[in-house]
Amino acid sequence: MIRLIATDMDGTLLNSEKQPPADFEEVLEELCRRGIAFAAATGRDHASVCRNLGGAAQRMLFLCDNGASLYRGTQLLEAHPLPEGLLPRIWRVLLKAGIADTLLCAQETRYCTGEGEVFRQQMQRHYSNTVFCKDPTCITEPLFKISVYYPGEDIVQALLQPLREELGGEATVLHSAKAWIDIMAGGIDKGTGLRRLAALLGVQKQQIMAFGDFYNDIPLLEAAGHPFIMPNAPQELLECYPLAAADWMHGGVTLTVRRLVLDEASGK
Numbered sequence: 001m002i003r004l005i006a007t008d009m010d011g012t013l014l015n016s017e018k019q020p021p022a023d024f025e026e027v028l029e030e031l032c033r034r035g036i037a038f039a040a041a042t043g044r045d046h047a048s049v050c051r052n053l054g055g056a057a058q059r060m061l062f063l064c065d066n067g068a069s070l071y072r073g074t075q076l077l078e079a080h081p082l083p084e085g086l087l088p089r090i091w092r093v094l095l096k097a098g099i100a101d102t103l104l105c106a107q108e109t110r111y112c113t114g115e116g117e118v119f120r121q122q123m124q125r126h127y128s129n130t131v132f133c134k135d136p137t138c139i140t141e142p143l144f145k146i147s148v149y150y151p152g153e154d155i156v157q158a159l160l161q162p163l164r165e166e167l168g169g170e171a172t173v174l175h176s177a178k179a180w181i182d183i184m185a186g187g188i189d190k191g192t193g194l195r196r197l198a199a200l201l202g203v204q205k206q207q208i209m210a211f212g213d214f215y216n217d218i219p220l221l222e223a224a225g226h227p228f229i230m231p232n233a234p235q236e237l238l239e240c241y242p243l244a245a246a247d248w249m250h251g252g253v254t255l256t257v258r259r260l261v262l263d264e265a266s267g268k
Contacts, residue, residue, distance in 0.1 A: 002036060002261050004203045006063065006194050006220060007211040009042040009049055010126075012230050013253045018052045018125075021251030023258075025056050030262055032059050037201060039063060041190045041210070041220050043145065043176050045105055046071050047128035065105055065144035066174065066216060067193025068184050070200075078196065079107065081142035082185050083170055088137050090146060090183060093166050097159055101149035103127065106141045119149065146183040147176070155179065176216040191219025198223075209261065211244055211253050213237075228256055 007013045013020055021027075031038050039061035042049050046064045050057040062071040070077040087104075094102065101114035103123055111133035112123050123130050133139065150159050159181050163173045169186045176182040190212075198208060210217075210224035213233045221227035221241055229241035232248055245259055246252035 001207060002209050002226065003207040004037045004039065004198060004201060005031065005209045005211075005257060005261070006039040006041045006190075006197075006224065007253050008190075008213055008217050008220065009040055009044065009052070011213040011232060011248050012211050012217075013040070013248070014052055015249050020053060020056075021254045023251065023254050027254045027257055027262070028056050028059060031257070034262075036261065037061055037203075039194070039197060041067070041194065041212075041217075043147070043182055043216065045110060045127055046074075046076075048126060050074075051128065061197060063190055063193035063197060063220075066172075066176070066182055066184050066188065067190045067196075067219075068144035068188050069107070070193060070197055076107075077200065079142075079144065080185050080188050081144055082146070082183070086167065086170060087139070087143065087146075089166055090163070090171075091137055093159075093162050094148060097150070097162065099148055099150060099159070102136070103130070103147040103149075104133070104136050104139060104143050105145040105147070106139070106143055109141070111136055111139055114149070144184065148181040148183070149179055150181065151179045155181065174216040175214075177214060182216060189219040190217060191221075191223040194220055194223040209257070211256070213248065226260075 041063040043066045058073045068080045101119045104111040110127045110130040112130050171186050172184045172188050174182045206225035208224040209226040210220050211228050212221050213230040227241045228244040229237050230244050244252040245255040
Protein backbone atom coordinates (compact mmCIF):
# COMPACT_ATOMS: atom_id res chain seq x y z
CA MET A 1 0.00 0.00 0.00
CA ILE A 2 1.34 3.43 -0.96
CA ARG A 3 1.64 5.79 2.02
CA LEU A 4 3.88 8.53 0.58
CA ILE A 5 4.09 10.07 -2.90
CA ALA A 6 6.99 12.37 -3.78
CA THR A 7 7.33 14.27 -7.03
CA ASP A 8 9.77 16.62 -8.68
CA MET A 9 8.14 19.91 -9.65
CA ASP A 10 9.48 21.60 -12.82
CA GLY A 11 9.18 19.28 -15.81
CA THR A 12 7.26 16.72 -13.76
CA LEU A 13 4.24 17.95 -11.77
CA LEU A 14 4.21 21.52 -13.10
CA ASN A 15 3.68 22.40 -16.76
CA SER A 16 5.52 25.08 -18.75
CA GLU A 17 3.36 27.77 -17.12
CA LYS A 18 4.40 26.55 -13.64
CA GLN A 19 0.91 25.22 -12.99
CA PRO A 20 -0.06 21.79 -11.58
CA PRO A 21 -2.56 19.58 -13.44
CA ALA A 22 -6.17 20.75 -13.43
CA ASP A 23 -7.20 17.84 -11.19
CA PHE A 24 -4.33 18.26 -8.72
CA GLU A 25 -6.32 19.65 -5.79
CA GLU A 26 -8.99 16.97 -6.25
CA VAL A 27 -6.35 14.22 -6.24
CA LEU A 28 -4.55 15.76 -3.25
CA GLU A 29 -7.78 15.99 -1.28
CA GLU A 30 -8.51 12.31 -1.88
CA LEU A 31 -4.95 11.33 -0.92
CA CYS A 32 -5.25 13.27 2.33
CA ARG A 33 -8.60 11.62 3.04
CA ARG A 34 -6.93 8.21 2.69
CA GLY A 35 -3.97 9.17 4.85
CA ILE A 36 -1.45 9.21 1.98
CA ALA A 37 1.18 11.95 2.30
CA PHE A 38 2.16 14.00 -0.77
CA ALA A 39 5.56 15.70 -1.02
CA ALA A 40 7.10 18.12 -3.50
CA ALA A 41 10.78 17.34 -4.12
CA THR A 42 12.43 20.33 -5.76
CA GLY A 43 15.65 22.19 -6.24
CA ARG A 44 13.81 25.46 -5.68
CA ASP A 45 13.10 27.29 -2.45
CA HIS A 46 9.99 26.66 -0.35
CA ALA A 47 8.32 30.04 -0.92
CA SER A 48 8.55 29.90 -4.72
CA VAL A 49 7.07 26.39 -4.89
CA CYS A 50 4.23 27.35 -2.53
CA ARG A 51 3.51 30.25 -4.87
CA ASN A 52 2.88 27.74 -7.68
CA LEU A 53 0.66 25.49 -5.54
CA GLY A 54 -1.56 28.01 -3.75
CA GLY A 55 -3.65 26.73 -0.86
CA ALA A 56 -2.74 23.10 -1.59
CA ALA A 57 0.71 23.74 -0.08
CA GLN A 58 -0.76 23.72 3.43
CA ARG A 59 -1.58 20.02 3.04
CA MET A 60 1.77 18.99 1.61
CA LEU A 61 5.30 18.08 2.60
CA PHE A 62 8.35 19.61 0.91
CA LEU A 63 11.91 18.55 0.12
CA CYS A 64 13.35 21.88 -1.01
CA ASP A 65 16.82 22.91 -2.20
CA ASN A 66 17.33 19.33 -3.46
CA GLY A 67 16.67 17.89 -0.01
CA ALA A 68 18.64 20.41 2.06
CA SER A 69 15.46 21.69 3.76
CA LEU A 70 12.33 19.74 4.74
CA TYR A 71 8.94 21.31 5.45
CA ARG A 72 5.49 20.27 6.57
CA GLY A 73 3.25 22.98 5.14
CA THR A 74 5.03 26.16 6.26
CA GLN A 75 6.86 24.52 9.20
CA LEU A 76 10.58 23.92 8.72
CA LEU A 77 11.41 20.40 9.93
CA GLU A 78 15.10 20.12 9.05
CA ALA A 79 17.82 22.26 7.48
CA HIS A 80 21.22 21.10 6.20
CA PRO A 81 23.31 24.06 4.95
CA LEU A 82 26.65 23.90 3.15
CA PRO A 83 29.65 23.67 5.50
CA GLU A 84 31.28 26.96 6.48
CA GLY A 85 34.35 27.82 4.46
CA LEU A 86 33.24 25.99 1.32
CA LEU A 87 31.98 29.03 -0.60
CA PRO A 88 35.40 30.62 -1.33
CA ARG A 89 36.67 27.31 -2.74
CA ILE A 90 33.58 26.93 -4.92
CA TRP A 91 33.90 30.49 -6.13
CA ARG A 92 37.55 29.98 -7.15
CA VAL A 93 36.54 27.04 -9.37
CA LEU A 94 33.74 29.09 -10.95
CA LEU A 95 35.99 32.09 -11.60
CA LYS A 96 38.57 29.84 -13.25
CA ALA A 97 35.83 28.47 -15.54
CA GLY A 98 34.63 32.00 -16.33
CA ILE A 99 31.23 31.51 -14.69
CA ALA A 100 29.23 34.64 -13.81
CA ASP A 101 25.64 33.42 -13.56
CA THR A 102 25.00 31.77 -10.20
CA LEU A 103 22.26 31.68 -7.58
CA LEU A 104 23.06 31.18 -3.90
CA CYS A 105 20.10 30.08 -1.82
CA ALA A 106 19.70 30.93 1.87
CA GLN A 107 16.53 30.28 3.86
CA GLU A 108 14.94 33.68 3.21
CA THR A 109 17.01 35.22 0.39
CA ARG A 110 18.29 34.08 -3.00
CA TYR A 111 21.50 35.89 -4.06
CA CYS A 112 21.93 36.33 -7.81
CA THR A 113 25.41 37.06 -9.16
CA GLY A 114 24.56 37.17 -12.86
CA GLU A 115 24.61 40.61 -14.46
CA GLY A 116 22.57 39.67 -17.53
CA GLU A 117 18.99 40.94 -17.50
CA VAL A 118 17.57 37.72 -18.99
CA PHE A 119 19.28 35.63 -16.29
CA ARG A 120 17.94 37.86 -13.52
CA GLN A 121 14.42 37.73 -14.92
CA GLN A 122 14.54 33.95 -15.08
CA MET A 123 15.71 33.71 -11.48
CA GLN A 124 12.95 36.04 -10.33
CA ARG A 125 10.43 33.86 -12.16
CA HIS A 126 11.65 30.61 -10.62
CA TYR A 127 12.66 31.78 -7.14
CA SER A 128 11.34 34.09 -4.41
CA ASN A 129 13.05 37.13 -2.86
CA THR A 130 16.03 37.33 -5.24
CA VAL A 131 18.60 40.09 -4.77
CA PHE A 132 21.74 41.01 -6.73
CA CYS A 133 25.07 40.23 -5.07
CA LYS A 134 28.34 41.25 -6.71
CA ASP A 135 30.64 39.39 -4.29
CA PRO A 136 29.01 36.21 -2.91
CA THR A 137 32.01 35.47 -0.67
CA CYS A 138 30.68 38.27 1.57
CA ILE A 139 27.46 36.35 2.30
CA THR A 140 27.41 35.39 5.98
CA GLU A 141 24.12 33.50 6.39
CA PRO A 142 23.97 29.71 5.86
CA LEU A 143 23.44 28.58 2.25
CA PHE A 144 21.35 25.52 1.42
CA LYS A 145 22.22 25.33 -2.27
CA ILE A 146 24.29 27.00 -4.97
CA SER A 147 23.03 26.78 -8.55
CA VAL A 148 25.43 27.45 -11.42
CA TYR A 149 24.34 28.23 -14.99
CA TYR A 150 26.60 26.96 -17.76
CA PRO A 151 25.11 26.72 -21.28
CA GLY A 152 28.07 24.93 -22.88
CA GLU A 153 27.78 21.37 -24.17
CA ASP A 154 30.89 20.44 -22.16
CA ILE A 155 29.21 21.13 -18.80
CA VAL A 156 30.37 17.81 -17.31
CA GLN A 157 34.04 18.25 -18.21
CA ALA A 158 34.19 22.01 -17.71
CA LEU A 159 32.29 22.32 -14.45
CA LEU A 160 30.85 19.14 -12.90
CA GLN A 161 34.12 17.23 -12.71
CA PRO A 162 36.29 20.17 -11.47
CA LEU A 163 33.79 20.95 -8.71
CA ARG A 164 33.63 17.31 -7.60
CA GLU A 165 37.41 17.05 -7.60
CA GLU A 166 37.77 20.22 -5.52
CA LEU A 167 35.01 19.50 -3.01
CA GLY A 168 35.15 15.72 -2.68
CA GLY A 169 32.72 14.41 -0.08
CA GLU A 170 32.26 17.82 1.52
CA ALA A 171 29.56 18.66 -1.01
CA THR A 172 27.09 16.98 -3.34
CA VAL A 173 27.45 18.26 -6.92
CA LEU A 174 24.64 17.34 -9.32
CA HIS A 175 23.74 17.95 -12.96
CA SER A 176 20.24 19.27 -12.21
CA ALA A 177 19.09 20.50 -15.65
CA LYS A 178 20.55 20.77 -19.13
CA ALA A 179 22.59 23.90 -18.33
CA TRP A 180 22.61 23.77 -14.53
CA ILE A 181 24.83 22.39 -11.77
CA ASP A 182 23.57 22.31 -8.16
CA ILE A 183 25.82 22.18 -5.08
CA MET A 184 24.58 21.10 -1.63
CA ALA A 185 26.21 19.84 1.56
CA GLY A 186 27.84 16.42 1.34
CA GLY A 187 25.35 13.58 1.55
CA ILE A 188 22.41 15.83 0.66
CA ASP A 189 20.19 15.13 -2.33
CA LYS A 190 16.53 14.42 -3.01
CA GLY A 191 17.00 10.76 -2.12
CA THR A 192 18.44 11.37 1.34
CA GLY A 193 15.74 13.98 1.88
CA LEU A 194 13.05 11.48 0.95
CA ARG A 195 14.50 8.84 3.26
CA ARG A 196 14.62 11.31 6.15
CA LEU A 197 11.03 12.32 5.47
CA ALA A 198 9.93 8.68 5.28
CA ALA A 199 11.63 7.99 8.61
CA LEU A 200 9.74 10.87 10.23
CA LEU A 201 6.48 9.40 8.90
CA GLY A 202 7.32 5.78 9.68
CA VAL A 203 7.05 4.84 5.99
CA GLN A 204 9.01 2.00 4.32
CA LYS A 205 10.62 2.15 0.86
CA GLN A 206 8.01 -0.18 -0.70
CA GLN A 207 5.29 2.23 0.48
CA ILE A 208 6.75 5.16 -1.50
CA MET A 209 5.90 6.27 -5.06
CA ALA A 210 8.12 8.88 -6.73
CA PHE A 211 8.21 10.85 -9.99
CA GLY A 212 11.10 12.63 -11.73
CA ASP A 213 12.39 13.82 -15.09
CA PHE A 214 16.13 14.55 -14.85
CA TYR A 215 19.46 13.33 -13.47
CA ASN A 216 19.12 15.10 -10.10
CA ASP A 217 15.93 13.05 -9.59
CA ILE A 218 17.80 9.72 -9.72
CA PRO A 219 18.40 9.66 -5.93
CA LEU A 220 14.72 10.41 -5.39
CA LEU A 221 13.64 7.58 -7.68
CA GLU A 222 16.13 5.16 -6.14
CA ALA A 223 14.74 5.90 -2.66
CA ALA A 224 11.23 4.84 -3.70
CA GLY A 225 9.85 1.36 -4.13
CA HIS A 226 7.65 2.57 -6.99
CA PRO A 227 9.64 5.04 -9.15
CA PHE A 228 8.27 6.59 -12.36
CA ILE A 229 10.09 8.62 -14.98
CA MET A 230 8.31 11.24 -17.07
CA PRO A 231 8.15 10.61 -20.86
CA ASN A 232 9.90 13.98 -21.39
CA ALA A 233 13.04 12.78 -19.56
CA PRO A 234 16.42 12.11 -21.28
CA GLN A 235 16.47 8.84 -23.22
CA GLU A 236 18.92 7.06 -20.92
CA LEU A 237 16.59 7.63 -17.95
CA LEU A 238 13.59 6.37 -19.93
CA GLU A 239 15.40 3.05 -20.17
CA CYS A 240 15.89 2.77 -16.39
CA TYR A 241 12.45 3.33 -14.84
CA PRO A 242 8.76 2.65 -15.54
CA LEU A 243 7.05 5.42 -17.48
CA ALA A 244 4.47 7.74 -15.93
CA ALA A 245 1.08 7.67 -17.66
CA ALA A 246 1.69 10.97 -19.49
CA ASP A 247 4.24 13.79 -19.70
CA TRP A 248 4.48 17.01 -17.70
CA MET A 249 2.20 18.92 -20.06
CA HIS A 250 -0.62 16.37 -19.77
CA GLY A 251 -0.92 15.71 -16.04
CA GLY A 252 1.24 12.60 -15.97
CA VAL A 253 1.71 12.58 -12.19
CA THR A 254 -1.95 12.83 -11.22
CA LEU A 255 -3.00 10.47 -14.01
CA THR A 256 -0.59 7.81 -12.74
CA VAL A 257 -1.67 8.34 -9.14
CA ARG A 258 -5.32 7.98 -10.12
CA ARG A 259 -4.70 4.74 -12.03
CA LEU A 260 -2.30 3.02 -9.65
CA VAL A 261 -3.24 4.38 -6.22
CA LEU A 262 -6.76 5.81 -6.10
CA ASP A 263 -8.59 3.67 -8.68
CA GLU A 264 -6.75 0.47 -7.74
CA ALA A 265 -7.53 0.95 -4.03
CA SER A 266 -11.20 1.52 -4.79
CA GLY A 267 -11.36 -1.50 -7.11
CA LYS A 268 -12.06 0.45 -10.31
